[in-house]
Amino acid sequence: MNAVARLGGFFSEPDVRANPARALWRRLRWEAHWQFGDSEPMVLRGWWRGMVILLPRSGSAAQVFYRQFSDAAIVLALEHFVHPGMTVIDIGSHIGEYALAAARLVGGTGRVIAIEPQPDLCDLIRASAKHNSITWFDCHACAIGAREGNARFASDPKSRGGWLAEGTWATLVFV
Numbered sequence: 001m002n003a004v005a006r007l008g009g010f011f012s013e014p015d016v017r018a019n020p021a022r023a024l025w026r027r028l029r030w031e032a033h034w035q036f037g038d039s040e041p042m043v044l045r046g047w048w049r050g051m052v053i054l055l056p057r058s059g060s061a062a063q064v065f066y067r068q069f070s071d072a073a074i075v076l077a078l079e080h081f082v083h084p085g086m087t088v089i090d091i092g093s094h095i096g097e098y099a100l101a102a103a104r105l106v107g108g109t110g111r112v113i114a115i116e117p118q119p120d121l122c123d124l125i126r127a128s129a130k131h132n133s134i135t136w137f138d139c140h141a142c143a144i145g146a147r148e149g150n151a152r153f154a155s156d157p158k159s160r161g162g163w164l165a166e167g168t169w170a171t172l173v174f175v
Contacts, residue, residue, distance in 0.1 A: 015067045026066050041124055043131075048075075049104055052131040053097065054124050058160035061095050075101055085109040091144050092116065094160065096125030103134045111136050117143040117153055118162055 010016055016023040033042050034057050041054040042061075048068055055061035063070035078098065082088055082105040090099035093114040103112040114137070116122040122141040129137040145151055145164055155162035 013066075023066065030062055030065050048101060051100060051104060052128065053095070053100060054128045054131070056095060056121065056124060056160060058095065059158070060097075060160070064095065064097050069097055069101075074098055078102055078105060082106060087111045087113070089113045090115065093121070093125055093139065095121060096128055096139070099125060099137070099139070100128055100132065100134070103129065103132075103137050106136070108136055112138070114139040115142060115144055117141060118155060118160070121160065 011020075013023065015026075030042070039057075041056050042065065044053050044055055044065060047053045047064070053064065055065055060070045069075050075098070078101055082102050084105070084107040086106045087110060088099070088102040088106060090096075090102065090112065093099045093116040096114055096116070099112050099114040103110075106112060112134075114122070114125055116125060116139060119141040122139045125139045126137075129135075129139070143151065143153060143164055151164045153162055154165040
């Protein structure tokens with residue numbers, strides 16, 4: 001993709017259209033955090049409804065840093081359908097943005113169970129919940145599939161997305 005096309009894509013982003021200076025500043029800050037040797041997750045305070053979220057280096061986490069959520073429509077649906085006292089299960093939680101939002105919505109009388117097969121991301125989600133004093137929350141480092149047993153798990157090191165897969169590249173076997 002050439003520079004002109006990338007620049008056009010940048011200006012079409014919703015956060016850029018709303019506030020170009022803020023959007024540029026956040027992207028520069030995100031890149032600087034990772035380029036200058038900091039491998040620790042970025043701590044985003046005052047994220048959503050005053051919450052804290054820990055963000056690893058991933059495409060989805062960057063979207064959360066830039067715009068609050070990688071998909072605002074999902075949060076609107078959560079706000080509409082999730083109420084105090086409910087139980088919510090988030091399968092494939094990735095960085096936990098929706099599981100944490102659900103935890104805020106169900107409150108202490110509810111329960112949220114996050115399923116994330118990448119153990120380091122599951123640890124990060126747990127740490128985010130702890131930062132927010134959310135005790136009605138569990139994250140399980142496992143995968144959900146059509147049958148019980150062991151399976152190969154592949155992940156993209158850049159996006160941190162993962163999937164149950166066959167093959168040999170970037171596979172980890174979780175038992």
